[in-house]
Amino acid sequence: MSEDKHHHFFHHKKDGEDKQASTGGEYGYSETVATEVVTTGENEFEKYKKEEKHHKHKEHLGEMGALAAGAFALYEKHEAKKDPENAHRHKITEEIAATAAVGAGGYAFHEHHEKKKDHKDAKEASGEKKHHLFG
Numbered sequence: 001m002s003e004d005k006h007h008h009f010f011h012h013k014k015d016g017e018d019k020q021a022s023t024g025g026e027y028g029y030s031e032t033v034a035t036e037v038v039t040t041g042e043n044e045f046e047k048y049k050k051e052e053k054h055h056k057h058k059e060h061l062g063e064m065g066a067l068a069a070g071a072f073a074l075y076e077k078h079e080a081k082k083d084p085e086n087a088h089r090h091k092i093t094e095e096i097a098a099t100a101a102v103g104a105g106g107y108a109f110h111e112h113h114e115k116k117k118d119h120k121d122a123k124e125a126s127g128e129k130k131h132h133l134f135g
Contacts, residue, residue, distance in 0.1 A: 048122035062108030069101035
């Protein structure tokens with residue numbers, strides 16, 4: 001029964017295969033081929049351009065978040081004046097929305113600088129920007 005089942009994994013050879021291939025050739029040495037992958041500047045340029053677009057998209061999302069949170073803060077300020085019974089609750093919500101607006105604005109500012117950095121790196125990768133030592 002064990003003779004019927006042969007579990008051949010990657011490192012096992014079948015019975016009828018060439019024994020010489022497993023020993024490494026006629027003299028016992030095997031040939032090794034090394035391949036080297038060379039990255040071109042074009043691939044780097046495309047990578048930086050893709051990252052630049054990604055940061056631009058995130059920057060716009062941050063701007064929209066700041067706009068929405070600022071609008072909500074103004075709405076809550078209006079509600080605090082209009083509804084004196086719940087004015088304290090509206091003022092607290094207004095402050096939270098204002099804080100969120102500032103945070104989203106900071107995030108948009110951060111992404112803007114990341115986008116600028118990737119734009120500069122893309123120029124350098126494409127060979128468009130020259131490195132000047134003095135001036």
